[in-house]
Amino acid sequence: MTAPADLVLTDAAVHTLAPDDPVHEAVAVRDGRVVRLGSTYDLDMLVGADTTRVDLDGRVVLPGFVDAHTHLTVVGRHEVHADLSAADSRDEALARLAARARDDGVGPDDWLLGYGYDESAWGETDPLDAADLAGLDHPGPVAAFREDLHLVSVDETALDRLAGDLPPGGHDGGVLREAGATAVRRRLSPDRAGARRLLRAGQRRAVARGVTTVHDLVRRSAAPRAYRDMARAGDLDLRVQLYYWRDHLDAVEEVGLATNAGGRVRFGGIKTFVDGSVGARSARLSAPYDDAPDERGEWVVAPDALDALAARLDTLDVRLSAHAVGDEAVDAVLDAYEDRASGRWRVEHAVLASDAAVERMADADVVACVQPNFHRWAGAGGLYERRLGSRRTETTRLRTLLDAGVDVAFGSDGMPMDPLVGVDHAVNAPTGPQRLDVTEALRAYTLGGARAGLAEDEVGTLAPGKRADLVVLAASPWGRPGSIAEIGVAGTLVGGEVVHAAAGAPLARNA
Ligand SMILES: [Zn+2]
Structure with missing residues (x-):
């Protein structure tokens, strides 16, 4: 019985x-x-x-669904602050900020914050600037983040408040990029209670779209503590695997974190940048950008430093998850990964992985954690065409990866957090090499993510x-x-x- x-x-x-x-x-x-x-x-x-x-x-x-690449506090910010990701125009983005300024939660002295705008979706090339934001009539500081968070637009009041925090180089009419944007993010990073509020909002969004596990990539954040507070209080619904930025590696080594030990909140590995993004022309390419013939992008972490990091992690039996978008950056990651003992190290994004790199990934048991929603920049006349010309068809080649036998895991990077949006992009991609069928795409958002988290014995399929x-x-x-x-x-x-x-x-x- x-x-x-x-x-x-x-x-x-x-x-x-x-x-x-x-x-x-x-x-x-x-x-x-x-x-x-x-x-x-x-x-x-x-x-x-x-x-x-x-x-x-x-x-x-x-x-x-397993969202194998996200930042849940950022997802929460879209829920808690003005969500600019669905704005179809500059005016609509500003209207959303204005509406948020009228909310009860925002006092006259408070920061008015908006997240997730993308001027390329408006058919424009200029981001929001201080002059745009001055029209909002909010007495406190205003900051609007572009969706990649590598750029933030601020008003004069915000510039005054940030004085001293900003790196040399300053701003361009209220537009702050890279180190400047990082300084603003750091200034606004929430405390433990604030992080918990953002995670709860992000979690509501996640489960409403079918997500049951997140791989969250965190840096100098109260999120790890807030996740554990939630787990202890019994209000963490999601399974969480944390990837700590490489500047936390000493601490990780000291306390002896082991992959997937523990309960709902587990340790996944160490995260590093290698290059930047196509949008910011900071992805590291082997040939120049189409719209900037002298530029090939940049190294955020140079190949020799990457190799040293990989060697150290190998001795610790900790996996690396490396953000690499340009083809030269992906090659550098594979150079650093090959001949390491442990399997399923991760390359995040791998947007422009070459044919040779795809073969190497398959051979070296490397997981490609890719974002099918990035296909929205890959169509004719889109951002990738502007930056890369005909190479737009070589971006995020899901079919090529899968056919080569690479482990493919899907992640949203929070743009937006919605696996069904990602599956839609994968199934309706611009070209054959970028496209998957429905079952393959769903599997990349389930079993693929489970394998990327070394958790396929627990989740990812039903049995x-x-x-x-x-x-x-x-x-x-x-x-x-x-x-x-x-x-x-x-x-x-x-x-x-x-x-x-x-x-x-x-x-x-x-x-
Ligand atoms: Zn990310």
Whole structure:
């Protein structure tokens, strides 16, 4: 006699997303884990007096999404402050800031903050500047961050407040780049309570879009402590794997952090930049930018320093996660990774990985953690064409990576945090080498992320014994491949607990 389940979801299309992707009608959960998959008839045998049985009326159930590259406090900022990511024009971005200034939470002396604008989406090349922000009529300082956070626009009041914090080089009409932007971010970085508020807001967003695990890349942040505060208080719904910036490496070594030891909040590895971004022309390329024939980008961390870092991490048995966008930066990462003992070191973004680099990644067991949502810059007439010309078709070649046998994990980088938006971009990419089919794209956001976190025995597919991290979709992505981004998330479960339930959906959130 088998013990009854805690929860049985029936009349569903349960995709395990395992390599052969069998589809089942029902899934049963006990003690936070999947106990059986099968037909509704079979699994009704596991329904006892205390079992919750939910008829999903044909909805699709998938393993929960793993967002393998995000910064959850930044996601939270979009929720808490003015969200400029959906603005279609300069005027709309300013209107969103003005609306935020009228909110109760913003006093006349407070910083008025906006996050996530992208002037290239407005068909413009000039970022917001001090003159734009002066029209807002907010007496306190104003700062608007471009979505890559490498650039921030501030008004005169903000410049006064920041005096002393800003690096030499100053600003260009209120536009601060790189080190200047970092100084503003540091000035505004939240304390422990503030970080917890942002993480809670980010978490609400995450589970509402089906995310059950995040890999969060953190630097000089109160977020690690705030995550652990939440875990202890029982209000951390997500599974979290933290990657600490390389300037924390001494501390990591000293306290002996080991990969994936612990509970909901685990250690994933060390993060470093190697280069910058295409948008800022700081991604390191082997050939010049199309719109700046003298520029090939820059090294944020030079190859010899990268190699020394990799060697040290290898002796500590800690993985490295290296941000490399340009082809020359990706090559430098692979030079540093090859012949290291441990597997599945990560390269973040790998936007312009060459054919040779793709082969090397496959051979060296390197995970490509890529952002399918970056495809929105890859179309004809887009940002990548401006910067890279015809090389725009060589960016984020998902098909090429997968066909070569590279482990591909999807991450949003918070632009926006929404796996279904990313899957949509992957399925509807500009060119064949950049495109995946629906199953492949979903797998990169589930099993791919699990493998990137060395957690595929626990999460990433659905099978008896694995964690019951599930997402219930309102519609089938296979049934509407042209508009996957608009599919609603009916419910999200982590360890069998309902952590998100859409209004009108058959699930109820656990108390
Ligand atoms: Zn990032």
